[in-house]
Amino acid sequence: MLELKNVTKIFGKGSAEFKAVNSVNLKVRRGELAVLIGPSGCGKTTTLKMINRLVEPTSGQILFRGKCTSESNHVELRRNIGYVIQSIGLFPHLTIAANIEIVPRLKKWSREKRQVRTRELLELVNLDPEIYADRYPSELSGGEQQRIGVLRALAIEPDLILMDEPFGALDPITREQLQVEIKQLQRSLKKTVVFVTHDMDEALKLADTIVLMKDGKIIQRDAPERMMAEPVNDFVREFIGEDRLIPLPNITPVSEVMVTDPLVVSEKTSLQETLRAMQKKRSDFAVVTKANQTAAGIISAGSVQEVLLKKGIKLLDLVGDGPQDGIIRGSTTIRDAAASLTNGAQVLCVVDRNNKPIGLVNRHSLLKGLVDIWDENESGSAED
Ligand SMILES: Nc1ncnc2c1ncn2[C@@H]1O[C@H](COP(=O)(O)OP(=O)(O)O)[C@@H](O)[C@H]1O
Ligand SMILES: [Mg+2]
Structure with a gap:
């Protein structure tokens, strides 16, 4: 540009x-x-x-x-x-x-x-x-x-x-x-x-x-x-x-700054139903889970809309190439999460040790989380 x-x-x-x-x-x-x-x-x-x-x-x-x-x-x-x-x-x-x-x-x-x-x-x-x-x-x-x-x-x-x-x-x-x-x-x-x-x-x-x-x-x-x-x-x-x-970016896990309560849909959910759930929750992203409730990946409202009228497409077809696409552990540091985001992903799904979804992060939430952490630190040190 x-x-x-x-x-x-x-x-x-x-x-x-x-x-x-x-x-x-x-x-x-x-x-x-x-x-x-x-x-x-x-x-x-x-x-x-x-x-x-x-x-x-x-x-x-x-x-x-x-x-x-x-x-x-x-x-x-x-x-x-x-x-x-x-x-x-x-x-x-x-x-x-x-x-x-x-x-x-x-x-x-x-x-x-x-x-x-x-x-x-x-x-x-x-x-x-x-x-x-x-x-x-x-x-x-x-x-x-x-x-x-x-x-x-x-x-x-x-x-x-x-x-x-x-x-x-x-x-x-x-x-x-x-x-x-x-x-x-x-x-x-x-x-x-x-x-x-x-x-x-x-x-x-x-x-x-x-x-x-x-x-x-x-x-x-x-x-x-x-x-x-x-x-x-x-x-x-x-x-x-x-x-x-403060060296927080190196040690703070994403679980502290993620947006909790992500929209979760099981792989069997229809595209229409998924879109409706997204609209209802005003969320542009949802985590798709497999039958055992582990995370399969993330989908965006845009990607669902694109294929809405096509036949035979399932949610799992939309979660990206690799099954682990866009998924990180809650213990991942903010810094490593930020690095994954610069590789092109917009949003990452955060999972617990059993691979169950617990939150979402994007650039904005990582940054906002960091800012909140400083603010806490600042007000903490002001009181000292
Ligand atoms: N028209 C000009 N003639 C001479 N010097 C200028 C002119 N415009 C800017 N400068 C000088 O160039 C430097 C950079 O200015 P500027 O780009 O306005 O800085 P900033 O926006 O980062 O404060 C300054 O030292 C300024 O005095
Ligand atoms: Mg200036």
Whole structure:
């Protein structure tokens, strides 16, 4: 989706020359949320702005959808890449609807198409279009304004969204609320996002991948739980914070962080019945068990739906190639579980020593479990 190859940015000339970004190599997959993080002045904003050519790289290449951005028209490029910044940049004299419709207008969408899209977007973040479409930015709270800033970036359905400390100016509660919303939006709309922050908590909450920068260079690029478990050097360790780096990832078993009470269906259950059970429990995944109640594997609602109308397909046909696919013991460490997940599985079934299902884990639950554990540790040490 996006690739930076040996990208360098030098500001100034001669003796005043300054390398703000130094030979950065980075790939961002479709649907991935990558967080650029690092101390102030390390080159995050410059890196982001080079992606949509608000800043031109001094050397190196940036490929967006396989095409070198230096070859595309930069106005067109910017219209296809959403951009959200902290100071929102809503036009005060335009209504909320008109603000959201700026780029759709530039793209010459019909009035009707714009209106439909604006309603759809407002509903996406639970702002009633009847109330909000015709208001002016000053009539909205900070959090609401920032939501509009995000919607504006989404208006033309860009594949890629760049966000530069978008929530930095919000109070902590509003900020957390927006973090949850943006993560949900990104997941459900399957958007690729590059998000800049200097706040590690924010990065840990949002990121599929954390890219930690220092002095214009990438120091470590990893999934959050991996970075916490295996920081490459002291800088990373310090930046993450020693208190978060307690060696828990090595020793804590997944049974402590898994989601318990998974939906379990026996292999004999029909596809229709399985789907109904999933809907009822609002679960996208279920564990399939054999006659002796041991786990055979995991199925997703999507995979059941796909074959619903085909004849002769049984649940066991859907649980993957090997019978042990996606199954781990409760005693497996979080770190090992995270490693299995990076091998492509979305969700793992946790079993007890008799191979009976006791829970499910995904990336999110592993991470949330870790965060909860630190929080407990933190409040524990605060009381000391
Ligand atoms: N237009 C510019 N001219 C000169 N120096 C700049 C310019 N923009 C940024 N810099 C410098 O480049 C470095 C990286 O800046 P920036 O990418 O904004 O950092 P970050 O977003 O990580 O805080 C800083 O030292 C900054 O002062
Ligand atoms: Mg910045």
